Amino acid sequence: MTSVWWIRRDARLADNPALLAAQEDGPAAAVFAWSRGVHLWSGRRRAHLARALWSLREDTGGVVGVRRGDPADAILAVAREHDARTVFAAREASPAGIRAQDAVAAALEVDGRELRLVGTPYAVAPGRVVKGDGTEYKVFTPFSHAWREHGWHAPAEHADPGGFARVESDVDLDQAAAHGDADDLLAERHEFREERVLAAWDDYVAGDLARYATERDRPDLDSTSHLSVPLAYGQIHPRTVLAATAAVRGEAARRLESELAWREFHADVLFRHPSAQHESLTPALPDDAWATGAEADEAFMAWRDGRTGFPLVDAGMRQLAATGTMHNRVRMVVASFLVKDLHLPWQRGASYFRRALLDYDHAQNQLNWQWVAGTGRDAAPFFRIFNPTSQAERYDPERRYVERWVAEVDTPAYPAPMVDHAAERAVALADLKRGKEARAAR
CATH class of the missing domain: 1.25.40.80 (Serine Threonine Protein Phosphatase 5, Tetratricopeptide repeat)
Structure with missing residues (x-):
């Protein structure tokens, strides 16, 4: 009896309960749905995903399928092709993941089939x-x-790499990776095997x-x-x-x-709290505290491009642009700088990270930004404002990190600091006080 394994965030053979369940009574027909949502990913993420799926196909003799279309349509089609009554998949917990699995379950149920969710990421x-x-x-x-x-x-046992039924693909993974690279080339390729x-x-x-x-x-x-x-x-x-x-x-x-x-x-x-992906869990500042207009846009672009005049901030943003990752300590510094020195909302930074990060994880990204902004669960209080200069002195004492990513740091080509950190810190704390007073007066 053939079952279907719906590949989600688990393109692997090791420690994969959903795959093992699909293989329990016979070969598994494995399929990944290359949906419209994937097309909206950054090129770097699409390229890496294509290579990860390519690696899984290689490890299973080339029989894993990748189908273009919404998961509900792609998974149902494969279940019909293999006369599979059951589809196995890992349970997702993000808002988008829940919507997708609900849609697949509904489509299968109408057709007399079943989605069984086994394990989580x-x-x-x-x-x-x-x-x-x-x-x-x-x-x-x-x-x-x-x-x-x-x-x-x-950890679950290793799945059988020979225990798969062939699923035809309509996505060329080599071309998907190449197109992703063309859209958004990284300076180095991360391991995908x-x-x-x-x-x-x-x-x-x-x-x-x-x-x-x-x-x-x-x-x-x-x-x-x-x-x-x-x-x-x-x-x-x-x-x-x-x-x-x-x-x-x-x-x-x-x-x-x-x-x-x-x-x-x-x-x-x-x-x-699904709304936390877009909305602050805890209010911190009054609405008029946030910078807007052309000057705010210019400040954001200087931050994005690593042209702030603060070496640790610029090094982090350039590392992100080149590699798709950034050291965690530096992530906190650059996020604090955007929110508390440039007075731009955390959502704007989170949105850019969603495009730029290769290691993008929705819950981690949104809630870590809220942590820095002082609006999330167990968040750093808003008055904790990272000083980018002292952070660099403490955590990059020989400036090896900065000099790797900001080659012109000690030359006339490097810009002066775009803001006075002490002054902007005072503005942020004054805004915090106004916000507290406004909430107390309600």
Whole structure:
């Protein structure tokens, strides 16, 4: 009996419960729906996705299908072609993911077929971690403790690479990757092969993980896991990561586990509060605090292009443009600069990151921006304003990171700082005070 595996954010053979369920009674007909939503992705994300799917096809003998069209149409068509009564897929928790799986389930049900959701892209499914009274956690630290106490399954066994039924494709993945590159070329190509992702992770655990706790905030040092891209595309599951760190003693492994918990906290927040993808969860400033008009647009473009005159900010934005990623400490600095020095709303920065990040994760992106803006769950208070100069001195003391990305930093070609940080900090704090007074007066 053939079942269908609907590929979502899990184009992998390792630790994939939905795929294993689809293979349980026979070969799985595997298909990814190349939908209109994917066409709206940035070129860099489309190119990387095409290569990840190409790698999966190679690993399975070239039989995995990629179909153009809405998931409901593509998945139903493949189910009919293979006379499959059941489609298996991982459960998504984002607003768009929920809409897609509801639409697929409805289309299958009308046709006498069924969608079964097995597993999620998270160690603990969003919505599962709750207080004793059944309500959500709004603060990260108690959430992380409850998350650990809840626990997770061990990684699932490796799927059978020969256990697939052929599905014809109407998307040329080589051309999709090439078109993505033409639209939005990156300076370097990130790893897209599952086997190499897993091997790189094993090497990291055996080596550089030991430095993570003390060096994770240093953009000038290569001490981080580089897991953000494979996690975003589902080429490694968090359970796989956690199974490896559980065997390692010390603060470094616990610190990395906490970062995964932070990722799952934000997925939980967005699952419970879908409006948080666009709206502030907690108000901070009055509406008239935000810069508008032509000068605001020019300021945004200077930030986007790495021309602010603040070396750490400019280095981060240029790294993002060239590679599709940015060191996490620098992400916080550039976000704070946009919101609190340039007085531009967090949504504007989040929208640009959605286009520029190769490792884009919807919940992480939107809620991390809200964290910096002081409007999210367990957010940094708005009055915590990163000083880009002191941050550079502390975390890039020899300026290796800055000099890598801003070659002209010490030449006349480099611009003067576009704002006075101390003055703009004072403006931001005054706006915060006005906002508090206005809310108290209501």
